[in-house]
Amino acid sequence: MGCKFVFVALLSCIVGCASGTQMLRKIDPGMSPQRVDEIMGRRDGFTTAAKDGHKYTLYQYINRYCNAHVSLYDKCDFYVIFKDDRVIETGTKDVRSNSPNMQLLYIFKQP
Numbered sequence: 001m002g003c004k005f006v007f008v009a010l011l012s013c014i015v016g017c018a019s020g021t022q023m024l025r026k027i028d029p030g031m032s033p034q035r036v037d038e039i040m041g042r043r044d045g046f047t048t049a050a051k052d053g054h055k056y057t058l059y060q061y062i063n064r065y066c067n068a069h070v071s072l073y074d075k076c077d078f079y080v081i082f083k084d085d086r087v088i089e090t091g092t093k094d095v096r097s098n099s100p101n102m103q104l105l106y107i108f109k110q111p
Helices: 001-015 022-026 032-042
Strands: 045-051 053-067 072-082 085-095
Touching: 022 032, 022 053, 022 072, 022 085, 032 053, 032 072
Parallel strands: none
Antiparallel strands: 045 053, 053 072, 072 085
């Protein structure tokens, strides 16, 4: 019973983890910051600048899963750029791997 629970919990965590890459693919040019927040979740940081009468805003999503379906260890930084509160660009930067030092995970039934 205990092993079954651990397996179900682990499986639901893996299936439930949407990766940043999957979420970023749902963002289209012209989307509002509110719609981007609905897709990506709360941003980790932002910055704004004005140039030639336009307002540019950069949203930062730091240390998010790159692609949870491929690796649970790779983390990336994602960016969304807005011009006058509309998406004009998205991107990914700095892939980091935090793989554990173990190669296999053994689960033993306790007596």
